[in-house]
Amino acid sequence: MGKFALLVGVSEYKHLEEKQQLPNAARDLEAMRNVLEPAELGGFEVACLNNPDKSTLEIAIYNLFTNRQKEDVVLFYFSGHGMRDKQFNLYFGLSATQQDQKAVVIPPTATDARYLHQQIGNSRSERQVIILDCCFSGAFAKGLIAKGEQAKLDIKPDELGGKGRAILTSSTSTQYSFAHEDSELSIYTHYLVEGIRTGAADLDSDGMISADELYRYTEEKIHQESPAMSPKFYPVQGGYRITVSNAPQGNALVQYRKAVLEMVREDHEDIDFIAGEFDVINRATLDEYQLSWGVEETEAAAIETEVMKPYRLRQEKLKKFEVIVTKAxxxxxxxxxxxxxxxxxxxxxxxxxxxxxxxxxxxxxxxxxxxxxxxxxxxxxxxRPKSFTEELGNGVKLDMVLIPKGRFMMGMSDDEIEKLVKKYKWDGFRREAPQHRVDITQAFYMGKYQVTQGQWQAVMGDNPSEFQNGDDYPVEQVSWDDCHEFLEKLNPQTGKSFRLPSEAEWEYACRAGTTTQYYFGDDAEQLGKYAWFADNSGDKNIDSSEIWRTDSGNYGKRILGNNCRTHPVGQKKPNQFELFDMHGNVWEWCEDDFEDNYKTPRTQKSFVGSGDQKVLRGGAWAFDPERCRSAIRDFNSRGVRPDVIGFRVVVTPQ
Structure with a gap:
């Protein structure tokens, strides 16, 4: 087993104006080498190309992926100009690359990203990481088909992480990347390097930085500084778990950095980022950490400055804009x-x-x-349009509806929770506390229906469901990992970035402005008009709440004995956002790791690390009304495939 990396930087462009040169690219190259090469960090055998010609680059790409073993980890990194042809295909700009008068690349003068696709597909390596820091880099994922993707890989955790591919891009397929105002590196590479160098990207503190952790750390930092920039992540199969680098553990500096990160993340409204000053309480807390962990004052100050940097830069940008608007x-x-x-x-x-x-x-x-x-x-x-339809082929469509920005109270009040706990003698309801406000700051589109068996078949070519009674039935017996495989195929086909919803997005969309137990009110007797659940999903109507309360030991036997099952999507009444089956039919996977409470308040972003337990929302055909409420939370291991679990997708408009 080996780890091999090819790092490419193109800073000089003979046919572009002075302002279009990229001096940062050469420095990006060296910075990435400094974190990927050391044995204690990346541990890669690194080859670097600075301003290569087309032949040199393509031979190097060929050599990177050829003659590799299955267990090898292969990483390709590019920093430079991304360019597009008339069909919007991505090309890597080189020193001699030329463009026509409309800034369209002249193909023979640049390296076609599809050449990289080809070499990736031909390689035996089952762990491939592609990192692109260039304009339009999100276009790379379009049309990239996973090698042998009809067969499921045996994904088992080990020191290398998952098997598959991880594609990290600095921008979408239509977006320009941004420079970094306060660094010699590009903004994207700056935070990639920072996450690895400091260990801050080790979100679950397991001593390893996976591809998804590196993406999430970098995306969060960029959003803090330049929110209009949208880095993307396209994992294929188990690629999100590929280990990119080791991370230091038990280090006082790492511990202090994570404490500052958490404080800034939670209390950023109380911090003066321009002056670099915390409020009195947080300052006192950090001073105590500094003393107890033995962190030198200069080291603590350097960490605080670095953590606050993206917020400071954003505030400075806002101030600049304010000054210009005032003058104008x-x-x-x-x-x-x-x-x-x-x-x-x-x-x-x-x-x-x-x-x-x-x-x-x-x-x-x-x-x-x-x-x-x-x-x-x-x-x-x-x-934006209130809805859109994605064509999946052969007449199969995916309907999406717009969920507007807003705020809501997530979870349930302590009084309501205790009433349920007392009545049903089940502590699981306490997962819904403490109730807290969540701001949904960005509109998104959500699937009008749960993903159906027909849609799954159109994308994946198979149907894993237990209840195969029609294409309009929800797909089930799909794991969280299976859902990601579905998304990994769907996104290159559509050119969009469909994903699982965050838990906060899911509950916000379900409630649709309501504060009641269900999106139609508090009366569980009315649930049958809006949901398929244990009372009405079988041959006879039953009282599943009473069974659970008085005969919980035989609950499953009695539900299955009534032939309870899934039903076609969209047959019941929708909520105010025109979403169907948010209560019942099948539980829906969310992106989030599961925690048994909300002591860490949720935001619109997914609450994730690399944990095994993932959040489920909404209830299902085999569950009583109390476990189909808007606030109900459940969980399961990411690899399990019960016949009560499905999903729906969301996408953030670009």
Whole structure:
């Protein structure tokens, strides 16, 4: 078994203007080498190419993937210009690469990303990591078909992590990447390197940094600094668990860094990032940590500065924007449509979204913006369609509905929980506490229905379900890992980034603005109009709550004895967001790791590490009304395939 890495940086472009040169790329290359090569970190045998010509690069790619063994880990990294042809296929820009007058790449002068696809597919290595720090890098995943993906790999945890592929990209298929204002590295590579070098990307503190942990750490940091930039992650099969690097454990500096990270993450509204000052309580807490863990004052200060850096840079960008808006609006008579366009361009150069700068936009600018955009094509950031349909082939469709931004109270109150615990003598209800507010800051699309057997068949080519009674029945007997395989095939086909919902997104979408036990109210007697559950999913109507309360030992036998089962999706009444079967039919996997309470408050982002237990929401055909409520939480191991578990997908608009 070996670990092999090819790192490529292209900083000089003969046919591009001075402002389009990328001096950071050469430094990116060296920084990645410094964390991937040392035995105590990445442990890779590293080859570096700085400004290679096309032939040299393609031979190096060929050699990287050829003659590898199954257990080898192979990593390819590219920092430079990503370019596209007329069909929007991705090319890696090289020093001699040329473009036409419309900035479309001239193909013979660049390396086609499909050549890399080909070498990846031909390699025997079962652990492949691709990291692309370039514009349009998300396009790399489109059309990439996994080698032997019809067969399921035997994925077992070991020192190398999972088997498969992990594709990490700095941007979407349509997006430019951003430079880093306060570093010699690109923003994406800066946080990749930081996560490995400091061990901060070891989210579950197991001493290893997996591909998904590295992505999640980097994505969070970039979102803090430049929220308009959208790094992407495309794992194939078990690729999300491939170990990229070791991480130090038991180190006081690592321990202190993680404490600061958690504090900043939870209390960022109370911190002055420009001045670099914590509030009094957090400052006192950190001082105690520093003393008890033996962290030198200079070391602590350096860690705090580094952790707060993305927040500080974002605040500085917002301040810049505020100053420019103020100057631009001092003379209202001078405000023109072209001024608004200039402001928009300045906003985009800072990597800020519309919602980030909304507080700085006075009414007169908003009016001009509306007038200007009414004459121009709609931008991606403007009003989105309330739904869309994805064609999966052979007439199979995936219907998605828009879930707007908002806030809600997640979980249930202590009083309501204790009533349920007392009545049913089951402590599992306490998983729903403490109740807390969650802000859904970004709109997203969610599947109108649970993923059906027909949709699964269209994407995966098989049907694992126990109840194979029609294409419109929900797919079940799919594990959390199986769902990720489905997404790994779906995303390259569609060019989108479908995913599992976070637990917070799921409950927000289920509630659809309600605060009651169910999305229609508190009366469980009405549940049959909205859900398939144990009372109505079998041959006869039964009282499953009473069975559970008085005869729990025979609950399963009595439910199965009534021939309870799944039913076609969409037959019951939807909620206010037009989502069907959010209560019952099948439990739905969420992306999150399971914890038995909300002591760590949830956000829109998934609560994840690399844990085995994953969250389930919504209840199922075999469960009583109390376990089909909006707030109900359950869990199971990521690899199990019961006939009560399915899923639905979400996608964040770009």
């Amino acid at each position: 609006t001092q003379k209202k008579a001078d405000l023109r449509e072209r001024d608004v366009k200039k402001l928009r361009r300045f906003q985009e150069s800072l990597g800020l979204r519309d919602e980030d700068v909304a507080q700085w936009i006075p009414a007169e600018i908003k009016q001009v913006t509306q007038a200007a955009t009414s004459k121009a094509p709609k931008r991606e950031t403007e009003e």
